Amino acid sequence: MSDSATTPGRLPHEKGFHISWDQLHRDSRALAWRLDGQGPDEGGWRAVVAITRGGMAPAMIVARELDIRTVDTISVMSYHSGGGAADQRREAQVLKSPDKELMGDGDGILIIDDLVDSGKTLELVREIYPKAHFATVYAKPQGEPMVDTFITGVSQDTWIFFPWDMALQYVEPYRGKD
Template identity: 90%
Template sequence: MTDRLPHEKGFHISWDQIHRDSRALAWRLDGNGPDNGAWRAVVAITRGGMAPAMIVARELDVRTVDTISVVSYHSGGGAADQRREAKVLKSPDPEIMGDGTGVLVIDDLVDSGKTLELVRELYPNAHFATVYAKPEGEPQVDDFITGVSQDTWIFFPWDMAMQYVKPYRGTD
């Protein structure tokens, strides 16, 4: 099977797995904030970063949570020919952010790194963490849990529905 479509090299993430991996990210970040190990706030990059950010904020007992909305893909997904210049649609509260010191910026995945590059320019002292990372984006993230190859498509649970899938071989 060498003639796979790009999305067929898939890494399927369940709700249980994203929860476990997000908790692992929280454990990695615990005690590493600038205020005696504490973090002031968590900012989720919408939409994918919202579930991991909620879990990280809960685990680290951070009550100040906000979002930043950045768009960098057309509706077709993340293929290179479908990417566009990253653009901020909604910013977090400026009083929360400042220059980013003590703020965790959380996303589900760093792919090309363009989204995090833009947010890092806005908040240079924030700490950037993702649950999953591809090689092109790794330089933009301070912490992540699982690395995947650049050509792997991650199927997140919020993008999936349960349905029958034919086996690779055979008829049942």
């Protein structure tokens, strides 16, 4: 079975990039450090807006590191037909917007997500807030043009396993039971 983020015939875990909570925390802090002093207001940022749901943990860490107290969310849903392959994606829709007074055209606002993949979500949000600064922790080549700042690039066919999607479980020893 194939997936949109993998090559045909390859299972998602065959080219997987596993992110632990510790790694996500380190990479999100690195993102904050890269963004520090880069805002339009004497280097500062007015607010952080997380793209839900994946952007919430990185946005919280960035807001903490940069001492930004105003945090909001934007929720975007992409609808799929068929099995959800990239070529079957339909238009994205904003389900929940941040405060309009706060946002304006996005000037001084950091919009944070965990990953930019195809770039469709960020493209929609960028149309709404053209002056916002878009930052992700991870980026795939197809989506890179939609992001202003990111920490780690991964190939388009890499499947990223985020810690909120994983669970710890017992694994049999390689040589069998003792």
